[in-house]
Amino acid sequence: MRALIVEDNRDISANIAAYLERHCYLLDFAYDGISAMQLAMNNKFDVIVLDLMLPGMDGLHFCQKLRAEADVETPVLMLTARDTLDDKLRGFAVGADDYLVKPFALQELHVRLQALYKRSHGNTNKVLTVSDLTMNKSTLQVHRAGQLIELNPASMKLLQRLMEVSPSVVTRDSLETLLWADEPPDGDALRSHMYKLRQAIDKPFDTPLIHTVHRIGYRIAKGVQ
Missing domain, CATH: 3.40.50.2300 (Response regulator)
Structure with a gap:
């Protein structure tokens, strides 16, 4: 929740x-x-x-x-x-x-x-799906290709936001507000969090789902260049 x-x-x-x-x-x-x-x-x-x-x-x-x-x-x-x-x-x-x-x-x-x-x-689970990636919003379980993926709370927030609006782009400012409200840390902490998310979601699999939109933000979708 x-x-x-x-x-x-x-x-x-x-x-x-x-x-x-x-x-x-x-x-x-x-x-x-x-x-x-x-x-x-x-x-x-x-x-x-x-x-x-x-x-x-x-x-x-x-x-x-x-x-x-x-x-x-x-x-x-x-x-x-x-x-x-x-x-x-x-x-x-x-x-x-x-x-x-x-x-x-x-x-x-x-x-x-x-x-x-x-x-x-209601009592029904709400499941977000992008390609072979799923997130159950009730249990907060994430699977890709049937494999359970463990995420920390920050990665879970980022992934849920990206999946909710997929394949649309989520701006960097929006993701920073999501994690830190109006008090973002110094430096490019968002890049570090996105790197960790990619390591969990994309690295073990053949097809990347998380994509950088240069100078704008990120999106999650299958087959986006």
């Missing part, structure tokens, strides 16, 4: 990440409402975990804008220290799908996210 975590408290974000990544989530992070909106509009997430109190744009405004202006239907679980009925009703009114009051148990967060995912996607 791919989730966007929108939380300005980095300690809370780190705790959520440590727990959910053990359960095979692919996670992206935003620490303010404006960055979160950019990520939510430019990427496809299965669920969004949204703190109510955020710099730049608070959770209520974010959720309202996400639904009314961006027309994004991704399930949203709202996190907040406010536990009155009126607060909850305001959250549901702007489009939140669930509500979890801080402090919360990470196990409960995981269970609620699983429920939201099943409610919005």
Whole structure:
């Protein structure tokens, strides 16, 4: 499952990440409402975990804008220290799908996210396919020619994005935002990640699927020059 975590408290974000990544989530992070909106509009997430109190744009405004202006239907679980009925009703009114009051148990967060995912996607697995390469978005298993391929979380994010839009090109800027939001590292770290992905996806096989589009980005497709 791919989730966007929108939380300005980095300690809370780190705790959520440590727990959910053990359960095979692919996670992206935003620490303010404006960055979160950019990520939510430019990427496809299965669920969004949204703190109510955020710099730049608070959770209520974010959720309202996400639904009314961006027309994004991704399930949203709202996190907040406010536990009155009126607060909850305001959250549901702007489009939140669930509500979890801080402090919360990470196990409960995981269970609620699983429920939201099943409610919005059903119980069927969603499998991405490009040539003899497959990715099961529910189990996060990747196979090529029937062979299981192990990927780290960054490679999994890149591959899923490339497969979702195949054979279209994904720009470098879009992939950097996918991995690092608005804080990319110095140097050409993306090139290093793409090299690792190619080593796993293409090197053991006769036909390359990942292709560089000079000065623009990358695509994944069969038979592209």
